[in-house]
Amino acid sequence: MSTPTIVWFRDDLRLADNAALTWATERGPVVGLYVHETVGRGIGRAAAWWLRHSLDALRESLPAPLIELAGDPREIVPRLARELGAAVTWNRRYHLTDIDAEVKEATGAVSHPGYLLTEPWDVRATPYRVFTPFFNAARSVLLDAPPTPLPVPHITPADIGPATVYAPAEPAWAASLAQHNTPGEGAAREQLKRFIAASADYDNNALDGVTSGLSPHLRFGEISPAEVWLAAVDAGAWAFARQLLWRDFAWHRYYHVPDMATKNVRRKFDRFDWEWTPNAVPGSTDAAFAHAEMDPGAQHMKELAAWQSGRTGIPLVDAGMRELWATGRMHNRVRMVSGSWLTKNLGIHWRHGEEWFWDTLVDADAASNAFNWQWVAGSGDDAAPYFRIFNPLTQAEKFDPHGSYVARWLPDTADYSEPMADVKQSRLRALVAYDDIKNG
Numbered sequence: 001m002s003t004p005t006i007v008w009f010r011d012d013l014r015l016a017d018n019a020a021l022t023w024a025t026e027r028g029p030v031v032g033l034y035v036h037e038t039v040g041r042g043i044g045r046a047a048a049w050w051l052r053h054s055l056d057a058l059r060e061s062l063p064a065p066l067i068e069l070a071g072d073p074r075e076i077v078p079r080l081a082r083e084l085g086a087a088v089t090w091n092r093r094y095h096l097t098d099i100d101a102e103v104k105e106a107t108g109a110v111s112h113p114g115y116l117l118t119e120p121w122d123v124r125a126t127p128y129r130v131f132t133p134f135f136n137a138a139r140s141v142l143l144d145a146p147p148t149p150l151p152v153p154h155i156t157p158a159d160i161g162p163a164t165v166y167a168p169a170e171p172a173w174a175a176s177l178a179q180h181n182t183p184g185e186g187a188a189r190e191q192l193k194r195f196i197a198a199s200a201d202y203d204n205n206a207l208d209g210v211t212s213g214l215s216p217h218l219r220f221g222e223i224s225p226a227e228v229w230l231a232a233v234d235a236g237a238w239a240f241a242r243q244l245l246w247r248d249f250a251w252h253r254y255y256h257v258p259d260m261a262t263k264n265v266r267r268k269f270d271r272f273d274w275e276w277t278p279n280a281v282p283g284s285t286d287a288a289f290a291h292a293e294m295d296p297g298a299q300h301m302k303e304l305a306a307w308q309s310g311r312t313g314i315p316l317v318d319a320g321m322r323e324l325w326a327t328g329r330m331h332n333r334v335r336m337v338s339g340s341w342l343t344k345n346l347g348i349h350w351r352h353g354e355e356w357f358w359d360t361l362v363d364a365d366a367a368s369n370a371f372n373w374q375w376v377a378g379s380g381d382d383a384a385p386y387f388r389i390f391n392p393l394t395q396a397e398k399f400d401p402h403g404s405y406v407a408r409w410l411p412d413t414a415d416y417s418e419p420m421a422d423v424k425q426s427r428l429r430a431l432v433a434y435d436d437i438k439n440g
């Protein structure tokens with residue numbers, strides 16, 4: 001039998017339109033590998049839940065062994081390649097690139113595109129920092145040379161005996177996540193089909209509007225963005241297709257600004273007078289927050305805890321935070337409104353919000369989360385201007401006019417708390433804080 005090829009699965013947990021898998025199949029027998037990486041930022045708990053089930057679905061559909069190991073891929077992948085006498089291939093990711101470079105050097109691995117519609121170095125030599133020109137250029141690239149998704153290949157399994165499986169524990173709220181989510185390639189394709197049938201009604205502003213619900217499927221690569229893009233173009237769903245390019249844009253920016261999850265993109269925000277700057281906390285580092293060392297009695301900690309648990313006294317914010325906890329998802333508009341409340345009205349640093357979303361969103365991804373938090377806070381590329389502070393009361397009137405979203409996630413208004421901050425006063429305070437840095 002010819003030498004096997006290891007397909008190192010990462011954010012591409014699918015068989016269809018998987019360039020690395022197709023490439024490996026054409027060479028001979030295939031063995032799948034997933035590494036639960038212990039280097040870099042650990043995956044959040046809700047996303048880890050999704051990942052577990054997505055890997056189980058992949059294992060069921062992949063007609064080849066799927067080895068799961070935990071550790072440093074720079075050690076694991078070359079070792080396994082040596083043991084099996086195997087070649088290595090993968091689909092590219094746009095972060096942790098130093099790790100991939102080392103593994104490539106050690107194994108001669110071959111990489112392929114497929115996580116994004118466009119490569120970060122392809123749309124323009126000088127990367128765009130503003131979305132609209134990026135969108136126009138990327139759309140032209142995609143319309144001039146439409147992507148051509150690959151079919152599911154005919155896979156020959158490598159004969160390696162029983163595959164190792166590593167199964168991390170489920171988070172405490174997994175039962176509730178399971179009620180609202182179905183991970184896996186089959187579910188992703190079903191979801192796309194359902195959405196395309198309703199895509200004429202796409203509206204990502206109204207809180208009861210139709211959206212695709214595809215973000216966690218795209219996050220874990222259970223369906224390729226190329227397949228989703230072509231379905232959208234076919235259906236004439238342009239407003240939706242435009243959102244897909246926000247995803248590419250966030251990843252392109254993250255590729256060029258890899259410390260986006262910890263540092264203000266617009267450095268004048270380093271001087272902003274946040275109530276609580278993460279690296280001002282004794283013992284904390286950029287990589288990890290030392291929550292245990294903080295004073296739980298401090299006002300800003302109480303405020304953060306109230307925001308996390310949906311008890312700020314602002315109905316739209318609290319409904320959103322409860323939706324997040326119950327489902328691992330949150331409507332995009334409510335993400336913006338609750339993020340604005342935390343960073344602007346409560347004056348708490350955006351990294352605390354980013355960290356919470358990282359842990360509780362099933363679609364949490366390194367680029368989209370950091371990019372959007374900095375967008376909300378005003379400190380990012382093409383960000384909402386700082387003085388654009390969402391008023392959560394008028395936002396609710398406009399986008400949830402019958403109150404059905406709030407009623408769904410916040411039915412228990414009897415013991416409902418008073419707002420922790422006055423909407424108007426806290427807005428004015430935020431604007432004064434911004435005045436201090438705006439001309440720097």
Ligand SMILES: Cc1cc2nc3c(=O)[nH]c(=O)nc-3n(C[C@H](O)[C@H](O)[C@H](O)COP(=O)(O)OP(=O)(O)OC[C@H]3O[C@@H](n4cnc5c(N)ncnc54)[C@H](O)[C@@H]3O)c2cc1C
Pocket residue numbers: 204211212213214215216218219240243244245246247248250330331332333335336339357361363364365366368369370372373376
């Ligand atoms: C503070 C904040 C944090 C966020 N964190 C994440 C995150 O960790 N992961 C994530 O996938 N999205 C994130 N988003 C973007 C957006 O809220 C979700 O992608 C969207 O709500 C998912 O629902 P949907 O699949 O029904 O979206 P649809 O409206 O159907 O959009 C289709 C797809 O386009 C992409 N998309 C849409 N809006 C955005 C956007 N603003 N930025 C990047 N991609 C976008 C997603 O892949 C989405 O599935 C965040 C937004 C905010 C304001």
